[in-house]
Amino acid sequence: MAQNEVRVGREQLKDFTREVFIRTGMPARDAETEATVLVWANLRGVDSHGVLRIPFYVEEVDGGYMNPKPNIQVVQETAATMVIEADLAFGPVVTTFAMDQAIGKAKEAGIGWVFIRNTSHQGAMGYYSLMAAEKGMAGIAFVCTPPGMAPHGARVAGVDNSPITIAAPAKRHRPLLLDMATSVAAGGKIDLAIDKGIPIPEGWALDKEGKVTTDPRQVAALLPFGGPKGSGLAIMLECLSSLIINKPLLEPVLLGKEKQHGHQTQNSVVAAINIGAFTDVDGYREHIDNLIDGLKALPKAGGFSEIFVPGEPENRTYDDRFRNGIPLPEGTVSRLRTVAERFKVKMPSGL
């Protein structure tokens, strides 16, 4: 743990978060969902998607870009699909609802595929695919937002870094959970580096001149992983989500019809596959266990003492932080204090 970090209990942090959002006008149940998803990210060590986002969310509510009391509506439906209008809901509020719908559709149709239009920042997407895994299904979720990543060959942003996540249930082991962006590093890691006052590695991002930068404050565009692969995947995910629900997020900025304004309007897809419609779920879980055991037992490459399966490093962090509290950098604590003062919410004990 770094010198400039303090640890805070998960329940205290969740209570604080819920109280802040209630004071932005959000119903208590939705505030609970929002707090759960943010603190879950912190517990897993994905601090870039945790409570560090609270001050930004509050500003977004002020500006009318995030809606604490949205009118969430199912606007289209088939046997296996659904389109949900989010009305700028906080991401976790509409996305947990959407994944529940996907799971319901999958029960009957084998797969449930749900589009979410006009949501706001969704937090750590792994939470939603994990919801499916916890019901014995496979879960998929991905996101599109306005441009924040340079497509391969460009020196300015033109695509999103479209996080994508896939989960599958195990038996002895915890579910496999892949949660990755199509950029080399998630956007929130830039914010975290700012809060920690540390530089970012070369190759993560470009500045506004299109030059590679290591100063997180100068970042104008993320870089895609694998060049044309990350870039191409990001382009196609926009085609599979935003464009199908007629809400393009890249085109308006690319064609100069809209400025890139920094507000996080998002479209998304969450999907569930009903494993039990195809095979014995218990047998499936055992195969996942065997796969995990087999992968971890492979001979290690030089410099590696262990082979990790998707989600495993985050599970270890979870266990540590669940017991010992969540470390927060001073930058984050100080920005949370400003929010606490504004809304007259007591800071979590220890902070």
Add this chain to the structure above:
Amino acid sequence: MAQNEVRVGREQLKDFTREVFIRTGMPARDAETEATVLVWANLRGVDSHGVLRIPFYVEEVDGGYMNPKPNIQVVQETAATMVIEADLAFGPVVTTFAMDQAIGKAKEAGIGWVFIRNTSHQGAMGYYSLMAAEKGMAGIAFVCTPPGMAPHGARVAGVDNSPITIAAPAKRHRPLLLDMATSVAAGGKIDLAIDKGIPIPEGWALDKEGKVTTDPRQVAALLPFGGPKGSGLAIMLECLSSLIINKPLLEPVLLGKEKQHGHQTQNSVVAAINIGAFTDVDGYREHIDNLIDGLKALPKAGGFSEIFVPGEPENRTYDDRFRNGIPLPEGTVSRLRTVAERFKVKMPSGL
């Protein structure tokens, strides 16, 4: 064009390919499908998935690992999904059938998601997602095979490099078509380097000692792109396909129950999303056009004279080769000649 390559007309190459497969016992219509998919790959410059594979396929038929007269059966079905037992069919034969089924399901259910069990090498997967795009739908396809790629942190193969492809229809432009492996380079590119007698770049693959090699003949395991990202995606695609249809391909090798034998048993998913169920297809196509135009007009990064969208470089190669013929390296020509002699099929004119 390299000195040691000759060009052959697409029709001549297709006729040759069809005739060879008819002589392995395949019905003419299936041989036509197989030839179409292989030559399509060559036309697009994806030579690693083109006619270079013919000698291997012939050997696989000899060994009973590819079935020229399969009993393809639909074994399970829901409103939106289907499981197809391929009976070791040549990949293109069952996969074109499967994508037709996915398109049919999508018409009613919004999405069609079809699992293929026990197929053999499927060629260039982009062909199948493009089938959906040609019907005004979005297409997705991916593959799982026994281990051929080292998971992040391992020095031997433990996962597959699971190619994944996504297509979307445009209006003025040709469809967007992403077709990528989760390895740094597709496995067929190793074969192509052998046929061309050239080294491979560092970072593509490991030899059997687990050391990075540039000799394509020494390759024992491919390397994943983006470290844990490519590796994690490959693991999860096995969970989304093979394990759901109860036909694990990684586990038996990982647990030592099966030797990695080099025969290309594959499972696969092909899916179609019915754009017209959600929005006006013509409007969708225009949005894709605008997206393409917008991306291509972005300021270029240093060293780039053009920004390419997914599928665009291959389309240019296609146009050239459609007019001017397909160049084949001498290694490939010589191996095709052996096949021609065996089956008493005339080599394509010019070869």
